[in-house]
Amino acid sequence: FSNPHFIGNRSVITHLMEWKYDDIGDECERFLGPYGYGGVQVSPVNEHAIMDGRPWYERYQPVSYDIHTRSGDEQQFRRMVQRCNKAGVRIYVDIVLNHMTGGQSGLGTNGHHYDGVAMQYPGVPFGPNDFHGHETCPTNDLEIHNYSNRIEARNCRLVGLRDLKQQSEYVKQKQVDFLNHLIDIGVAGFRSDASTHQWPDDLRSIYSRLHNLNNEFFTENSHPFIYHETIYYGGNGINSNEYTSLGRIIEFRFYKEITNVFRNNNQLRWLRNFGTEWGLVPSGDALVMIDSHDLRVGHTGQLGFNINCFEARLLKAATAFMLAWNYGIPRVMSSYFWDQIIRDGKDVNDWVGPPTDQHGNILSVHPNPDMTCNHEWICEHRWREIYNMVKFKLIAGQEPVNNWWDNGDNQIAFSRGNRAFIAINLQKNGNDHDKNLQKRLQTGLPPGIYCDIISGNLINNRCMGKSIQVDKNGLSDIYVGYDEFDAFVAYHIGARV
Ligand code: AAO
Structure with missing residues (x-):
């Protein structure tokens, strides 16, 4: 059942x-x-x-x-x-x-x-x-x-x-x-x-x-x-x-x-x-x-x-x-x-x-x-x-959680195998610099440009919202401002430019 x-x-x-x-x-x-x-x-x-x-x-x-x-x-x-x-x-x-x-x-x-x-x-x-x-x-x-x-x-x-x-x-x-x-x-x-x-x-x-x-x-x-x-x-x-x-x-x-x-x-x-x-x-x-x-x-x-x-x-x-x-x-x-x-x-x-x-x-x-x-x-x-x-x-799918990262407090990020990546920022204390999530992170993703599917869709091969560039080692600059409309960004291989 x-x-x-x-x-x-x-x-x-x-x-x-x-x-x-x-x-x-x-x-x-x-x-x-x-x-x-x-x-x-x-x-x-x-x-x-x-x-x-x-x-x-x-x-x-x-x-x-x-x-x-x-x-x-x-x-x-x-x-x-x-x-x-x-x-x-x-x-x-x-x-x-x-x-x-x-x-x-x-x-x-x-x-x-x-x-x-x-x-x-x-x-x-x-x-x-x-x-x-x-x-x-x-x-x-x-x-x-x-x-x-x-x-x-x-x-x-x-x-x-x-x-x-x-x-x-x-x-x-x-x-x-x-x-x-x-x-x-x-x-x-x-x-x-x-x-x-x-x-x-x-x-x-x-x-x-x-x-x-x-x-x-x-x-x-x-x-x-x-x-x-x-x-x-x-x-x-x-x-x-x-x-x-x-x-x-x-x-x-x-x-x-x-x-x-x-x-x-x-x-x-x-x-x-x-x-x-x-x-x-x-x-x-x-x-x-x-x-x-x-x-x-x-x-x-x-x-x-x-x-x-x-x-x-x-x-x-x-x-x-x-x-x-x-x-x-x-x-x-x-x-x-x-x-x-x-x-x-x-x-x-x-x-x-x-x-x-x-x-x-x-x-x-x-x-x-x-x-x-x-x-x-x-x-x-x-x-x-x-x-x-x-x-x-x-x-x-069934891909495992990989590449866990956290700032020791209320910012986290992780990937699902090499198919998808998410970062969440709910940091409340500290100065603005501490509160923003701004970090070069391992995304697990293959190199390329990806749309953040949270701030906008991929339409006619263009991201309507934010985007990131993932380098050949899977690294990328991730940013989630503490005061943004949404508290997280998400990328996956289905929304690659
Ligand atoms: C209506 C009127 C009543 C009237 C009755 C009969 O409101 O005043 O007496 O008609 O004329 C829904 C509504 C009810 C409604 C009922 C029938 O919610 O208000 O009554 O339709 O029209 C318990 C049950 C759980 C139930 C939940 C609401 O265990 O099964 O109450 N949920 C389902 C449905 C729900 C539906 C019914 C069941 C009935 O999802 O929509 O009711 O078909 C404790 C207990 C739980 C208990 C909760 C809530 O939980 O352990 O078993 O759920 O209280 O009362 C702490 C505690 C934890 C506690 C929790 C939440 O964490 O550790 O134990 O807080 O308070």
Whole structure:
């Protein structure tokens, strides 16, 4: 379950949060395919509760397993999967199997009624016997209080969400049917929401009944790619290694350590051996990110610490390191605009859903000639610094990190074999001379003139941004001013004049 089934050397996933399927299909053909992205994570696709104000998190409150949300219906979903696979881009669906809705009642996005108090979900159907209750959950109010306690975390309710009894054959079968339906349509895999709150053995049993991937798009006997949301930072919480035999885990320590370094709480020079030596799971078990749909609003981690699109320079630099370093499968968050208002360390608009018209329909994405999107959509995955680092990673392939250099503080540089080279400068102390990165360095690159793909593209054999000359020994003068628009430069053999 840990092979993402990327095509060729592609290696990066982007989460197009809340996008409509027709738009994602367009994006696969016009941008993601041509620019070398490997896959898209789509927001939960199944029917969910319609909540007041239409917060983004209503998609995490399932009402049935019908494919029908504001992103589109089953027909639109199928069309997207076809188009993206044909463009060389895989689709991964965010699946919410741990629970159904909170303790309210109402209508779902495909018209089914639900009642969270009575635990009635006729759209599946699920009834009260399909949920954990006092026989299995030890807390008085059936809520999780201690996240480190396995029984509580897995048999009680996560923030009030009705907790499915996945020990039940009936519940398992409904979920197996849903996943097989998605597999047959042609998806490549799943993000498993709230895995920590589900028993590994139940998940194992569900996965053992999954079909092989659709061989219209995948080779025979391919298993779905599954990556687990397990928030583990060490200590006596539920260890994410309980899930590594069930696919990959989202390595939250990656985000936390990198964010900490890029916020200058720890020196960049220490990144030299970043990975398992820092306590992270082996690269082959990890999926990594800088930002996510939760982190951006502080629903996990900490607002002010997490790096989101409102700190673009920092986000780009941290993302560049993620894409240049050879660890895990990186996922790039692509968000929509919301009015961030921070009060007492909390974003009071952390609930705001995707941009819509006055009827509540999600707005379409319309790319501008300069590659950005209509202002409602941030489209981080289309920022030059980010899409060109996706290309960097594609070109670096499996080449090792070589030619590490650091100034003993917050300036670093390294190459990926003799194919690509990056230098990052986050130096904050010292005089201007110390703060600028100005150094003759070994780039590992063959001699020639290279464009810095961060400050501009190579167009008609000319660099639109900065460039360097690499001599016959691989040396070059590298410059990153401390006050430049971007905190890093990057060169690779695909952008040589
Ligand atoms: C909504 C309302 C609730 C209401 C509920 C039911 O907001 O007020 O009670 O409906 O009516 C999303 C939203 C929720 C929303 C939910 C359903 O984020 O606000 O609830 O949809 O609409 C835990 C879980 C993790 C989960 C995360 C948000 O373990 O699985 O909380 N993430 C996923 C999704 C997320 C989604 C759901 C799950 C539910 O990505 O979008 O919720 O489908 C500790 C725990 C973690 C815990 C975090 C965050 O982490 O260990 O397990 O994650 O707290 O609460 C330190 C600690 C570390 C701690 C960390 C972060 O470093 O060491 O342990 O800080 O605080």
